[in-house]
Amino acid sequence: MTTVWLVDRQFDSKGLVRLTYATEDGKRIHTKELAEQRLVTGGGFTAGREVDETALGETPADEVERFATEASKMAADHDLDDTV
Numbered sequence: 001m002t003t004v005w006l007v008d009r010q011f012d013s014k015g016l017v018r019l020t021y022a023t024e025d026g027k028r029i030h031t032k033e034l035a036e037q038r039l040v041t042g043g044g045f046t047a048g049r050e051v052d053e054t055a056l057g058e059t060p061a062d063e064v065e066r067f068a069t070e071a072s073k074m075a076a077d078h079d080l081d082d083t084v
Contacts, residue, residue, distance in 0.1 A: 001050040001051065001052060001053075002023060002028070002050070002051055002052070002053055002056060003023070003024075003048055003049075003050055003075075003080065004021035004022055004023055004028070004029070004030050004048060004049060004050075004051055004056070004071070005021055005022060005023075005024065005047060005048045005070070005071040005072075005074035005075050005078075006019060006020075006021050006045065006046070006047055006048065006070075006074055006084060007020055007021065007022045007026075007029075007066075007067045007070035007071050007074070008020040008067070008070070009045075011036060015035055015036045016033050016034070016035060016036065017033065017034050017035075017036050018031060018032070018033050019031065019032045019033075019034065019045055020067075021048065021049060021051070021071075022059060022067035022068070022070070022071045023056070023071060024068065024071045024072050024075055025064075025068055025071075026059055026063070026064040026065060026066070026067035026068025026069070026071060027058070027059055027064055027068075028056040028057065028058065028059060029056065029057050029058070029059045029067065030049075030051045030055055030056055030057070031057070044083040044084065045083070045084065046080060046081050046082065046083060046084070047074050047077075047078035047079065047080065047081075047082040047083075047084045048074060048075065048078065048079075048080035048081075048082075049080060050080070
């Protein structure tokens with residue numbers, strides 16, 4: 001399992017939220033889509049998570065540095081299961 005940290009969230013007009021988690025080096029990402037309503041009723045989402053290596057993709061080259069910075073901040077400030 002690989003630890004990833006929340007680095008980005010995007011809301012769309014259809015009520016979906018796309019959460020992007022990245023490794024601390026910013027090179028690998030895991031994306032999860034949820035219904036916005038689920039966030040309200042489910043109590044939010046976690047700062048980090050453990051995912052299988054096969055669930056990771058490559059980060060677009062222009063986002064690696066930003067994702068590495070954000071993931072490192074989240075790792076320093078939160079436990080994996082903290083709700084953010």
